[in-house]
Amino acid sequence: MDNALYVGLSNQMVLKRQMDIVANNIANADTNGFKFESLMTKTVPGAPAFTAGGPRPVKFVGADGVARDFGQGTLRRTDGVFDVGIEGQGFFKVTTKAGDRFTRDGHFRTDDNGVVTTQAGDPVADDGGGQITIDPSKPGAISISPDGIVSQGAERVGKIGVYKFDSLSALEKTGDNQYQNASNQQPVPTTDSKVRQGMLESSNVNPIVQITKMIEVNRAYEQVTQMMSSESDLSRNSVARLGKASSN
Structure with a gap:
């Protein structure tokens, strides 16, 4: 017993x-x-x-x-200039003090230096791993194309990177709705996903x-x-x- x-x-x-x-x-x-x-x-x-x-x-x-x-969550419209949702596979890459992290949360903003960041202030990586900076002194509306290109007026200022992994088992949850690469896999920019400006992906x-x-x-x-x-x-x-x- x-x-x-x-x-x-x-x-x-x-x-x-x-x-x-x-x-x-x-x-x-x-x-x-x-x-x-x-x-x-x-x-x-x-x-x-x-x-x-x-x-x-x-x-x-x-x-x-x-x-x-x-699985894909529903994209809802917010009309926020720096709100971007991913339609398809992939993750945004952000640079934190603890290293690179990956997220589907595209609720971004700019800091005092014009760098596009998460709400916590972590820089969002472009498709080459660098930062995306907006010059507030220049005129022109901010637009983000479906392939992630960020433009200020007619000038291109960067491209938001969307990265994918061969196996999602490489991702390990770290908190703050972010993941870290816990394997030897190297994430690569995806070309078959779309970035939708003014929209955010809801929870699934x-x-x-x-x-x-x-x-x-x-x-x-x-x-x-x-x-x-x-x-x-x-x-x-x-x-x-x-x-x-x-x-x-």
């Missing part, structure tokens, strides 16, 4: 982790370019606590990493699906808890009966 409790406990730990991921998805339903995540699970063989002719090994439940869906989270998933996880946790409670009561009653039998 101890084995059932240990298996139930391992299941509870996985369900708690799953609930955290679902809750994070819901919390980021309005985050620009956010990609929803799912917990992968596996069976983990382990030595039984005690068994008399029972299965060996006992199969516990374990987490097997987090899967991320990089479906709130209804995630709320339904949250209810399912909560019910599963309650069922496991009830099973463990029943096993504990059975064990306690068995010990009590054995104690009475030995005293007679």
Whole structure:
């Protein structure tokens, strides 16, 4: 019976982790370019606590990493001059103090020096890895073409880089809706995606699906808890009966 409790406990730990991921998805339903995540699970063989002719090994439940869906989110119009959304695959590259990071969040601005940056002030890379600078003293409206070329009036001032990876498994989440390259893969500029000025990519989270998933996880946790409670009561009653039998 101890084995059932240990298996139930391992299941509870996985369900708690799953609930955290679902809750994070819901919390980021309005985050620009956010990609929803799912917990992968596996069976983990382990030595039984005690068994008399029972299965060996006992199969516990374990987490097997987090899967991320990089599917396209809806592009919504904002009319912001430096708001850009990616239509297709790829990521913007930004330069942070911790190194290069990649994101689908195109809610950009310019700093005091005219450098195009994220809202946190990290420079946005052009297709060559450099910075894009707007001269505020020059006239001319800012336009960004579908291939990422940034123009100030009739003058080209840079090109927003959109980079892709051969395998998205190279990307590791670092926070602030950004990813780092955790592999030896070299990102390359993509040519088959479009950059849409005045638009931002919405999160690809479906709130209804995630709320339904949250209810399912909560019910599963309650069922496991009830099973463990029943096993504990059975064990306690068995010990009590054995104690009475030995005293007679």
